Amino acid sequence: MNLREQYVAFQTILRKEIKRYLRIWTQTLLPSAITMSLYFVIFGSLIGSRIGEMGGFTYMQFVVPGLIMMAIVTNSYSNVVSSFFGSKFSHSVEELLVSPVSNVVILMGYVVGGVTRGLLVAIVVTLVSLFFTHLHIHSYFVVVAVVLLTSTLFALAGFINAVFANSFDDISIIPTFVLTPLIYLGGVFYSMDLLPEFWANVSKLNPLVYVVNAFRYGVLGVSDVSLPVAFGMIIVFTAIAFAYSMHLLNSGKRLRQ
Amino acid sequence: MFSNAASPFAMIPALTIENLSKVYDNGFEALKGISLTVEQGDFFALLGPNGAGKSTTIGIICSLVAKSGGKVSVFDVDIDQDFPAAKRHIGIVPQEFNFNQFEKALDIVVNQAGYYGLAPKIARTRAEKYLRELGLWDQRDVPARMLSGGMKRRLMIARSLVHEPRLLILDEPSAGVDIEMRRSMWEFLKRINAQGTTIILTTHYLEEAEALCRHIAIINHGVIVENTSIKMLLRQLSREVFILDCVEDLPETIEIDGFIARRVDDHTLEVEVHKGQHLNQVFATLGAQQIHVNSMRNRANRLEEMFVNLVEGAA
Numbered sequence: 001m002n003l004r005e006q007y008v009a010f011q012t013i014l015r016k017e018i019k020r021y022l023r024i025w026t027q028t029l030l031p032s033a034i035t036m037s038l039y040f041v042i043f044g045s046l047i048g049s050r051i052g053e054m055g056g057f058t059y060m061q062f063v064v065p066g067l068i069m070m071a072i073v074t075n076s077y078s079n080v081v082s083s084f085f086g087s088k089f090s091h092s093v094e095e096l097l098v099s100p101v102s103n104v105v106i107l108m109g110y111v112v113g114g115v116t117r118g119l120l121v122a123i124v125v126t127l128v129s130l131f132f133t134h135l136h137i138h139s140y141f142v143v144v145a146v147v148l149l150t151s152t153l154f155a156l157a158g159f160i161n162a163v164f165a166n167s168f169d170d171i172s173i174i175p176t177f178v179l180t181p182l183i184y185l186g187g188v189f190y191s192m193d194l195l196p197e198f199w200a201n202v203s204k205l206n207p208l209v210y211v212v213n214a215f216r217y218g219v220l221g222v223s224d225v226s227l228p229v230a231f232g233m234i235i236v237f238t239a240i241a242f243a244y245s246m247h248l249l250n251s252g253k254r255l256r257q
Numbered sequence: 258m259f260s261n262a263a264s265p266f267a268m269i270p271a272l273t274i275e276n277l278s279k280v281y282d283n284g285f286e287a288l289k290g291i292s293l294t295v296e297q298g299d300f301f302a303l304l305g306p307n308g309a310g311k312s313t314t315i316g317i318i319c320s321l322v323a324k325s326g327g328k329v330s331v332f333d334v335d336i337d338q339d340f341p342a343a344k345r346h347i348g349i350v351p352q353e354f355n356f357n358q359f360e361k362a363l364d365i366v367v368n369q370a371g372y373y374g375l376a377p378k379i380a381r382t383r384a385e386k387y388l389r390e391l392g393l394w395d396q397r398d399v400p401a402r403m404l405s406g407g408m409k410r411r412l413m414i415a416r417s418l419v420h421e422p423r424l425l426i427l428d429e430p431s432a433g434v435d436i437e438m439r440r441s442m443w444e445f446l447k448r449i450n451a452q453g454t455t456i457i458l459t460t461h462y463l464e465e466a467e468a469l470c471r472h473i474a475i476i477n478h479g480v481i482v483e484n485t486s487i488k489m490l491l492r493q494l495s496r497e498v499f500i501l502d503c504v505e506d507l508p509e510t511i512e513i514d515g516f517i518a519r520r521v522d523d524h525t526l527e528v529e530v531h532k533g534q535h536l537n538q539v540f541a542t543l544g545a546q547q548i549h550v551n552s553m554r555n556r557a558n559r560l561e562e563m564f565v566n567l568v569e570g571a572a
Contacts, residue, residue, distance in 0.1 A: 001341055005374020012371025016364075023359075091355035095416075098319045098349050099372035100341035257281065257322045 001100050009101040013109025014116075021079055021117050028079070029121060032071045036125045039067050040132045043189060055191050055222050060133045065216040066188030069150065071125045073183060073211070074175065076118030076151040080110050080158035081171045088162065093255065103249035107159065107242075114155030115148065122147060135219065142218030142227070149234045150211045156241035163248045163255065182208045187216075192224035207237050269333045271297045271346075271424045271455035272318065277327035279313050279479075287313040289479040290327065295472070297332075297423075300450050301457045302466035302487075304564060305476035311459040312352065314476070315428050319349045332423060345373065348422035350413045352429040352459075358402035362393055365401060366416050373420035380419070387415035391445065407438040414442070418449070425449070427458040431465055443469055463564055467491075475564060497555060499536070501526045504549040513542045524551075 001009070021028040040060070048059030055062055087093040096106050129135065137143055157174075165171045186208025192200050203209050204225070214230035217223035223230065249255070272295040279288040288310045295301045305311050316322030318329055320340060329336045331343040356365045363384055370380030388394045391411040396404060404412060410430060417425060427446075431439045446469060450456050460466055466473055466487070473490060475483040483490065503524050511518055516539060517529040528539055540550060 001374050008374045008376060009372050012368050015371075016360075016368055019364075087357065090357055091351075091353060092357045094321055094351065094355045095369055096372055097321060098344060098347070099369070100344040100374075101372050102341070252323055256320065257316065 001102070006102060006105050009099070010105045010109050010112075013096070013101075013106065014112050017079070017083060017110065017113025018116055020083060021113075028075070028117060029124060032075060032121045033124045033128055036067050036071055037128050039063070040129060044132050055193075055220070057220055057222070058133070061135075061220065062191075062216075063189055064129045064133060064135065065219040066186075066212045068122050068125050068129065069146075069212050069215045070183050070188055071121045072118040072147060072151050073154045073208070074179065075121040076114040077154040077158040077161075077179060078175060079117040080114040080155045081162045081165070081175075083113065084110055084159055084162035085165045085168070085171050088165075088255070089168075097255065103246060107156075107245050107249060110159055111152060111155040114158060115151040118151035118155070119147065137219055138221035139218045142214065145231070146211065146214045146218055146234070149231075149238055150215070153207075153211075153234060153238040153241055156238065156245050159245050160241065160248065163245075163253070182206050186212045187224060188212055207233060210234055269297065270294050270330075271299065271332060272457065273328075273330040273333075274314070274318075275328040277314065277317065277329060278325045279310075279317065279322065280325045287479050288317075288325075288327075291476065291479070291481050293474055293481060293484065295424075295455060295457055297455050298450070298453060299455055299472055300446075300470045301455070302470035302473040303457060303459045303476060304463070304466060304473060305459075309476045310479040311476055312428060313479075315349070315426055315457075315459065318426065319347055320344065345420070346423045348417035348420065348425045350410075350417045350425070350427040350430055352432060354401075354409050354413065356401055356409075356413070356416070359400055361398050361400055362388065362404065362412050363397035365412065366419050369416045370419045375420060383419045383421070384415070387418050391415050392441075406433040407435060410434055411438075411442065414445075422454070424455045424457070427456065429459055429461060431460060431462050439465075496529055496531045499528050499530060499553055499555060501528060501539075501543075501553050502551045503543070504551050505547065507548065508546070511546075513539055 043063055044060035048063065051059040053059070084093070087096075126135070161171060161174050185203065186206050187203070188208075192203060192209070192213075195203060210225055210230040210233040213223040213225045214227060214234065217227055217230075272293070274291060274293040276290045276292060277288050278286070278290050280286050291310070291314070303311050303314065313322055317324045318331070318336075320336070329343075332346045334343040334346070336343045360368075366384035366388060367377070367380045370383055371377070375383065385394065385397075388397055391414060393404075393408060393411055393415060396408060401409065401412060410433065414427070414430070425446075430442065430446075434442065443465070446456060446458075456469075458465075458470070470487055472486050473483070474481050500521070503526060506523050507520050507526055509520070511520055511526065513528065515534065518539075519527045521527050526543075530536060530539075543550060
């Protein structure tokens with residue numbers, strides 16, 4: 001296939017992905033808006049008003065970037081894991097496997113589909129947050145770069161999960177037992193300064209710490225970790241996830257017999 | 258669809274398989290070095306009992322199964338050298354429904370065209386063409402799960418043709434399809450074959466292979482046990498059993514020189530005819546006894562009998 005044909009194939013996969021999550025928007029877009037609204041009300045307004053300042057900002061302002069990032073991470077991940085596993089489960093993935101479309105196009109189609117859902121939910125959550133607080137963006141470049149890199153990273157992670165999953169249980173185990181704890185322990189609700197030195201060092205092994213803090217820097221201009229280190233870690237994790245996803249597709253493991 | 262006469266592929270076989278082998282991870286040897294050639298424009302049947310290796314062979318040709326050894330070429334394109342180019346020539350209709358049941362029929366076909374790089378406008382035109390030809394245009398906006406079994410089967414045929422492949426492979430196309438639908442599908446397949454598309458099908462309906470196909474390969478335990486034309490295969494039959502419906506009452510015992518004849522009931526006679534024998538002698542004997550034959554039919558499908566003999570012989 002020439003480049004133009006590969007681009008058509010990419011557009012087809014992407015369009016299909018977007019149509020899928022828009023068709024079931026009550027399952028894909030609405031829950032995040034409702035959940036995040038509850039977080040804003042409970043942690044931001046009710047509890048946050050008694051906590052006072054954190055990192056030099058009101059608690060509501062402090063948690064908003066983390067909550068937006070939480071929505072991006074969970075949505076980009078769950079979009080790809082559920083869509084690709086669903087196509088494996090129904091065998092409709094064979095439509096792609098028998099076609100001449102290249103593996104990198106298949107991967108990018110699903111990943112960009114997950115990224116668009118992450119972005120859409122981020123916009124919805126950001127709009128909701130404006131009812132509770134005033135947002136001033138410190139660096140648009142950092143915000144956009146972190147959002148794109150993070151949603152790509154977790155869309156790739158969702159793809160890897162989908163390839164290994166054998167049942168619908170397998171696609172909920174990682175989000176429930178790995179992703180959610182990492183997000184909660186990734187500094188969404190607190191500053192690393194509050195942790196004892198030992199746990200602060202342990203937290204540095206958590207990739208979500210870099211994601212949340214880099215995004216918080218973009219929005220508020222403050223971060224518990226160095227921005228170049230945060231970007232470096234996100235890029236390295238993304239590169240590893242991309243390389244491993246391509247390896248899975250090229251080898252045909254769990255996709256071809 | 259393509260015309261062979263003007264095609265640059267005129268002299269090239271549609272499919273060449275050499276020493277193809279497959280050993281699954283659990284150690285099961287599904288294919289033991291089979292070789293096969295399907296000429297362009299042929300209507301080819303791949304027959305075999307369950308687990309014989311038919312679906313494994315098809316899976317390897319269309320990249321859903323990784324081969325353990327051997328070589329496969331589609332229109333002279335080696336799948337190890339340039340699988341994407343080989344895939345462009347192939348349309349596949351699998352045995353199981355493998356589309357997203359929640360998608361609309363039209364979207365399924367249009368998306369498949371997109372995976373082959375066809376621009377949206379062409380994709381939609383082609384999708385309309387094949388959905389119309391297969392009687393599904395009125396159902397184009399219906400989610401696939403709402404279609405009947407026969408419609409789903411035809412939807413997969415439309416999807417497989419949207420990029421206009423030169424080689425169409427159908428795995429058990431008549432499974433779950435009623436007789437009327439099966440006949441109309443046969444007519445459609447005959448038509449696209451006449452237009453130049455090479456067709457390979459696997460089937461359990463031997464009548465289907467006899468009605469549609471010119472060549473046949475029988476596979477059993479991962480080995481090709483027969484590969485010939487349908488005509489040649491039927492010529493190998495050493496005996497046939499005919500059932501004669503007679504007008505007059507048959508006597509309790511009836512003897513026809515050189516034949517084994519058995520009275521089934523008052524008006525039905527079963528006669529075994531071996532190679533080299535002629536039915537005229539049967540009619541002459543019955544005529545001499547003032548018994549007239551109203552109609553006659555084969556007791557069993559001739560191909561089925563041959564198939565059982567070959568498979569049992571190879572076991």
